[in-house]
Amino acid sequence: MKGAALGLEIHARGTRFRVHSPDAEQLWLCLFDGDGRETRLPMARDGEGVWSIDAPGVGQGAHYGFRADGPFDPGAGLWFDPDKLLLDPYATEIDRAFGYDSALAARRGQGGDTGPLTPKGVVRASLPPVSAAPPLFRPGGLIYEVQVRGFTMLHPDIPEAQRGTIAALGHPAVIDHLRRLHVSAVELMPVNAWIDERHLAPLGLRNAWGYNPVSYFALDPRLAPGGMAELRGAVQALHEAGIGVILDMVYNHDGESDVLGPTLSLRGLDARSYFRHESDGRLINDTGTGNSIDCNHPVGRRLILDSLCHFVSEAGVDGFRFDLAPALGRLPMGFDPQAPLLEAMRADPLLADRILIAEPWDIGPGGYRLGEFGAGWLEWNDRYRDDMRRFWRRDRGVIGALATRLAGSSDIFGHAPATRTVNFLAAHDGFTLADLTAYAHKHNEANGEQNRDGHGENFSWNNGVEGPADDPAVNDARRRDIKALLGTLFCSRGTIMLTAGDEFGRSQRGNNNAYAQDNVIGWIDWAVRDREIEAYAFALASLRASQPDLNDTGWLSQEDVEWLDERGHPLTVAQWEEADRRCLAMRFRQSGLTIYINGDDHPRTFGAVTVPARTVLPIPAE
Incomplete structure (x- = not known):
C-alpha cells in the first residue's frame, strides 16, 4: 500500500485526517466538544480506499x-x-481507558450509539524525534521483564500518585534496584491501550497484563497518564542509568476478539484487510483470542511498521519483544522467516539496529518455530526453561541437556555464528520462580475458570508441602532451590531474562496465569521480599557482569570449556x-572460571571444593 501517511497531520489551518476503509460507502470524522457533544463531518475517498478530510480550526487537544x-x-x-464510534488506528493518544460493555458487541441496529462508551482519539502533535543512537542493550546481558502496574503498586519508596505508572520506572529507588541487578534492559509488558476480555467483568476481574490491545500507537492512560512524554521521560531516565528499554508488542490479534466481540476500530473500518479469514469467511484464530491480524497484508504491514517506528522516534526505545511472533511471518502456506513484514x-x-525478540510459538498449524527466526533475532528459549526445571526437579537423564543449555543451546x-537464545526460567505466563519450588500443581481458582486455564505441565515441585509451609526446613529447602535456579540462569551462556520479583522470591499463590489478577496476587509485595535470595541474586549479577565468559554469546565448545566429574x-x-548423574563442573579453559553444579540432596566434593546440596557454586580463578 502506497500513498500519504495515514493518521492525522496538524497544520497551520487545522488538522487533516486520513483512514483506510476501502469497502465503506461513507465515513465521518466525529468531533467531540468538552461536554461530549458530537459533530459529524463527511469524509472523501480516494482511489486507494483512503478517506480523508481537512478540518479547519481543529488542533491540539x-x-x-x-x-x-x-x-x-x-x-x-x-x-x-454507523452506530459504532471507531478509534483511529493511528491515534497516538486516547482520552480514557477502554472498558468492556455488551453494547460494543451488539449487531447493527441492536445496540445503540457507542459514542459514550468508546474512548476518543486526542489530536496531539508528534514529539521532536529522539536523537538517533545505537541500542544500549547488547545480547548476552540481562533482560528484566516488568509488568508496570504490578511492579510499582506496592513499592514503598514510590510516591502514591506515581505508583502503577510508567513514570515510576524512572524513580531513583527503581533504578538503584535495577543497577544492583546489573540489568541491561527492562522489557515492559504491553503498555498500549487494551480492553478487558468480555468474560472478566462478571467475575469481578480485569485484565492486568495488557495482551488484548485495541491501539498499536496509543499508550494505555492507566499506565501513562502523561502520554508519550511520560514514556519518553522514563526511557531517558533509564538510559542515563545505562539501562535499555524493550517494549512487548502484540501484533498477532486485537481486542475485538471473535464474531461475538466488540467493534472498536480495525473491525469497523477494514476487517477484510486487517484480519485473516478462512476461505468461507470465518475468522482464523491462530492466537486463541478469537482473531488473527493479517500481518502481511500491505495495510496491516504498514500499520505495524509505522507503530514500531513511532516508538523508536518518539520514545527512543531500544527494541521490541513480539508476542506469538510466528504471526509476523505467517503467509498462506505457513511461516516464512523471509516474510514481507520480517x-x-x-x-x-x-528499525534495522533495534533489538528484536521473538516468542517463537503460537497455537496455529506449524506454530512452534524455536530457532527459525534468523539473523538479527533473539528468541525466548522454552527448551532452556523446561530442561533446567527438570534438572532441579530431580528428573532422571537430564545431565546432558543441562550442559547443552548452559553452553548456549547449540x-x-x-x-548461527552466535547463540540467539534468551534463557529464562520463569516468565509472566507461568509460575513465579518461588512458586515453581512450592507448588507441584497450578492453583488458578481465583481466575474463575475452575482451574482449567494456564499451563498444566510446569515441571514444578513443592518440597513436600503444597503451598505455604510452616516447617522451617521446607522453607529452607525452597530457598536453596530458588538460589540454585538463579545460579544456573546467571551462569548460562547467552542473553538471560529474569521476571521482576523473582530475584527476591515473590509468589502469586500458585497462580500460573495471573493475567486477570490486578490485585495483591499479581502485584509485587516489596515489603516481604526475601532479602537472602535478593542478596544472592545481586552477588550473581555482579559476578556475571565481571566475567566476560558469562555474558558473551559465542558458542562454548570443547575448546572453550571442559566438563569435569567430582575427581x-x-x-x-x-x-x-x-x-x-546430578553433578558436574564446567571450567573455562582460558580464564579458569569454574561453575560447580550439585543437584544431589547431599554435599559433594570436587577435589578440594565442597559444594553444598542442590547448589550452583561459581568460583573465578585466583
Whole structure:
C-alpha cells in the first residue's frame, strides 16, 4: 500500500485526517466538544480506499473518532455500523481507558450509539524525534521483564500518585534496584491501550497484563497518564542509568476478539484487510483470542511498521519483544522467516539496529518455530526453561541437556555464528520462580475458570508441602532451590531474562496465569521480599557482569570449556549417559572460571571444593 501517511497531520489551518476503509460507502470524522457533544463531518475517498478530510480550526487537544457505513455481513468480513464510534488506528493518544460493555458487541441496529462508551482519539502533535543512537542493550546481558502496574503498586519508596505508572520506572529507588541487578534492559509488558476480555467483568476481574490491545500507537492512560512524554521521560531516565528499554508488542490479534466481540476500530473500518479469514469467511484464530491480524497484508504491514517506528522516534526505545511472533511471518502456506513484514523490519532505517525478540510459538498449524527466526533475532528459549526445571526437579537423564543449555543451546541455534537464545526460567505466563519450588500443581481458582486455564505441565515441585509451609526446613529447602535456579540462569551462556520479583522470591499463590489478577496476587509485595535470595541474586549479577565468559554469546565448545566429574577428570561418555548423574563442573579453559553444579540432596566434593546440596557454586580463578 502506497500513498500519504495515514493518521492525522496538524497544520497551520487545522488538522487533516486520513483512514483506510476501502469497502465503506461513507465515513465521518466525529468531533467531540468538552461536554461530549458530537459533530459529524463527511469524509472523501480516494482511489486507494483512503478517506480523508481537512478540518479547519481543529488542533491540539481535540477529541475525535470515526463512523463508517456500508454493508453489514460479518460472514464476509464486513462490519459497517454507523452506530459504532471507531478509534483511529493511528491515534497516538486516547482520552480514557477502554472498558468492556455488551453494547460494543451488539449487531447493527441492536445496540445503540457507542459514542459514550468508546474512548476518543486526542489530536496531539508528534514529539521532536529522539536523537538517533545505537541500542544500549547488547545480547548476552540481562533482560528484566516488568509488568508496570504490578511492579510499582506496592513499592514503598514510590510516591502514591506515581505508583502503577510508567513514570515510576524512572524513580531513583527503581533504578538503584535495577543497577544492583546489573540489568541491561527492562522489557515492559504491553503498555498500549487494551480492553478487558468480555468474560472478566462478571467475575469481578480485569485484565492486568495488557495482551488484548485495541491501539498499536496509543499508550494505555492507566499506565501513562502523561502520554508519550511520560514514556519518553522514563526511557531517558533509564538510559542515563545505562539501562535499555524493550517494549512487548502484540501484533498477532486485537481486542475485538471473535464474531461475538466488540467493534472498536480495525473491525469497523477494514476487517477484510486487517484480519485473516478462512476461505468461507470465518475468522482464523491462530492466537486463541478469537482473531488473527493479517500481518502481511500491505495495510496491516504498514500499520505495524509505522507503530514500531513511532516508538523508536518518539520514545527512543531500544527494541521490541513480539508476542506469538510466528504471526509476523505467517503467509498462506505457513511461516516464512523471509516474510514481507520480517524483511521490511530488517530493512527499515529506524528499525534495522533495534533489538528484536521473538516468542517463537503460537497455537496455529506449524506454530512452534524455536530457532527459525534468523539473523538479527533473539528468541525466548522454552527448551532452556523446561530442561533446567527438570534438572532441579530431580528428573532422571537430564545431565546432558543441562550442559547443552548452559553452553548456549547449540542443538537449537547452532546454525548461527552466535547463540540467539534468551534463557529464562520463569516468565509472566507461568509460575513465579518461588512458586515453581512450592507448588507441584497450578492453583488458578481465583481466575474463575475452575482451574482449567494456564499451563498444566510446569515441571514444578513443592518440597513436600503444597503451598505455604510452616516447617522451617521446607522453607529452607525452597530457598536453596530458588538460589540454585538463579545460579544456573546467571551462569548460562547467552542473553538471560529474569521476571521482576523473582530475584527476591515473590509468589502469586500458585497462580500460573495471573493475567486477570490486578490485585495483591499479581502485584509485587516489596515489603516481604526475601532479602537472602535478593542478596544472592545481586552477588550473581555482579559476578556475571565481571566475567566476560558469562555474558558473551559465542558458542562454548570443547575448546572453550571442559566438563569435569567430582575427581576433576573430563566426563566420559558413560558418565554422560548415567541416568542418575546430578553433578558436574564446567571450567573455562582460558580464564579458569569454574561453575560447580550439585543437584544431589547431599554435599559433594570436587577435589578440594565442597559444594553444598542442590547448589550452583561459581568460583573465578585466583
